[in-house]
Amino acid sequence: MAALGRIGTYSFEVMSVSSSHTEDPIPEPKRGKMQPHDDALVVTLRIGSYDVRRVLVDQGSGVEIMHPNLYNGLKLKPEDLVSYDSLLVGFDGKTIIPKGMIRLLVQVGSEVMEVNFIVVDAYLPYTVILARPWLHAMGAVSSTLHLKVKYPSGDHVEELIGSQTMEREELLAFLRRNVDVFAWNAYETPGVDLNFICHHLNVNPTIIPKKQLPWHSSKEYEEAIKEEVVKLKCAGAIKKVFYPAWLTNTVVVKKKSGKWRVCVDFTDLNKACPKDPFPISRIDQLVDATRMMTRMFESQLGNNIEVYIDDMVVKSKVVFEHLSDLGNVFEVLWRHKLRLNASKCSFVVSSGKFLGYMVTHCEIEVNPDQIKVISDLQPPWNPKEVQKLTGMTVALNRFISQSTNKCRPFFQLLHKWKGFEWNEERALGF
Numbered sequence: 001m002a003a004l005g006r007i008g009t010y011s012f013e014v015m016s017v018s019s020s021h022t023e024d025p026i027p028e029p030k031r032g033k034m035q036p037h038d039d040a041l042v043v044t045l046r047i048g049s050y051d052v053r054r055v056l057v058d059q060g061s062g063v064e065i066m067h068p069n070l071y072n073g074l075k076l077k078p079e080d081l082v083s084y085d086s087l088l089v090g091f092d093g094k095t096i097i098p099k100g101m102i103r104l105l106v107q108v109g110s111e112v113m114e115v116n117f118i119v120v121d122a123y124l125p126y127t128v129i130l131a132r133p134w135l136h137a138m139g140a141v142s143s144t145l146h147l148k149v150k151y152p153s154g155d156h157v158e159e160l161i162g163s164q165t166m167e168r169e170e171l172l173a174f175l176r177r178n179v180d181v182f183a184w185n186a187y188e189t190p191g192v193d194l195n196f197i198c199h200h201l202n203v204n205p206t207i208i209p210k211k212q213l214p215w216h217s218s219k220e221y222e223e224a225i226k227e228e229v230v231k232l233k234c235a236g237a238i239k240k241v242f243y244p245a246w247l248t249n250t251v252v253v254k255k256k257s258g259k260w261r262v263c264v265d266f267t268d269l270n271k272a273c274p275k276d277p278f279p280i281s282r283i284d285q286l287v288d289a290t291r292m293m294t295r296m297f298e299s300q301l302g303n304n305i306e307v308y309i310d311d312m313v314v315k316s317k318v319v320f321e322h323l324s325d326l327g328n329v330f331e332v333l334w335r336h337k338l339r340l341n342a343s344k345c346s347f348v349v350s351s352g353k354f355l356g357y358m359v360t361h362c363e364i365e366v367n368p369d370q371i372k373v374i375s376d377l378q379p380p381w382n383p384k385e386v387q388k389l390t391g392m393t394v395a396l397n398r399f400i401s402q403s404t405n406k407c408r409p410f411f412q413l414l415h416k417w418k419g420f421e422w423n424e425e426r427a428l429g430f
Helices: 068-073 132-138 166-177 219-235 267-271 283-296 319-335 383-395 403-411 424-429
Strands: 042-047 050-057 064-066 100-108 111-119 128-130 141-143 148-153 156-161 250-254 260-264 305-308 311-314 352-354 357-359 364-366
Touching: 042 156, 064 068, 111 132, 166 319, 219 250, 219 260, 283 305, 311 319, 383 403
Parallel strands: 050 128, 064 111
Antiparallel strands: 042 050, 042 100, 064 128, 100 111, 141 148, 148 156, 250 260, 305 311, 352 357, 357 364
16 A cells, blocks of 8 residues: 555645646646556645544545544544444445444635535545535536646636646655665575574484485586575575584475475474474474564564564555554664665555465455366366365365265265266255
C-alpha cells in the first residue's frame, strides 16, 4: 500500500487556484500529469481544523465516508457521533454497520461547507471519501482524467488539483533515508549481537562423532561450493578447522532464480541431537530464528507486523499509517543490526503471496499455484490409478477431515480389475 503521513496541520498550500479563462497551448489532459494513467482523484483539503490528506473524490459513492482513525486524529469524541441507522455496502459487496454520523466543516479554497460524514470501521485505502452530495452542493465537476475538481467561487471558477505522485515520492524519500537497512549482498550484513541471541547445538555426548566419506561433485558444483566458501570466510561466518570431530558433505541445489544454493548434509548430526516433535529439517535453527524475531518485534507482533522465521509482512489498516508502521519496523531492524534482502522486498502492495497463501485486505486464500496439481487431477479409470489416488489421500489424511469415510469408495475399487465401475458415489467423493 502507499503510505502517507499522519493527520495534522501543514504549512503548505492546500490547493492550487487558477482562472478558468487562462489559455494554455498544452492540451489540458497532458498538463502536469503523467499520461496515460489510471490514478484515482485524491486531494488534500481542510476538514475541521486540520489539513487532511488521502481524500478520495468519488462520483460513484452516495455518502461521505470517514475512517475511525481519522475521526480520532481530529480529536473528536465518541459522544459527538449521532446515530445512523442505514446499512452501507462496501467495495467488496459486504454489508457494513456504520458507527454513526458527524457533521463537520470542509474548506476548499475560500469555500466552506458543512458535510455529513458516516464513520465506518472497515478497510478503507483513504482517510475520507467525498461523494456526490458534496460535489452537488459545491456545484463542482470532477475529472479523473485531468485529476481535478472545478467549482464556482464568486464570479469565477477555481480548481482543486489532485496529487498523482505524492504517495510514490513520500515512499521513495522514506526508503532513501533508510537505505542502510537493506543488504545488497547477504555476506555484507553486520550480524545480530550474540548477547541478544545465540544458537547452540544440543548434541548428545554419548554419540560418537561421524565423518562422512567425501563425495565427488561435478565441476559446476565444485565452482559453486568454492565461491560460497570464499564468501562465507570473508563474512566471518565460517573458519578453517584442521581436526574436525564431525565431517559432512555439501549438497548443491538450484534455486527458483537459477542460482545455486549450497547446503550441508546434517543427517548424522541431526541424529545426535534430541528429537523435536516438529518433522522439519533444521528445526532447532528455525525455532531459534523464530524466537529471535519474536523477541525483536514482541510489542508489534499481531498489530502492524507478522513474522514467520525470516519472512515478514508489515501491515497497516489504513494507508496513511503505513509509513509510520514501516518506520517502527525499520528502527527495530537497525537497532539489532538485522538487514533486509533488497531483492526480496516489495512495497506498495494491497495483496500478495505469503507462506504459500494469497493474503488480501479481505481474507486469506489458497495460492492457486500451490494446489494446481490437485485441482487438475483427473478421475481414475482403472485400479492402478485408484492406487495412486489412495496413496495421495493417505499421505494427506491429516489435512482431510474424516478421510477414512470419504475414501472408502476408492478402497473398494482397488482389486476390481474386472468390472471396474466409477459411479456417482465415487465421483462425489472424488
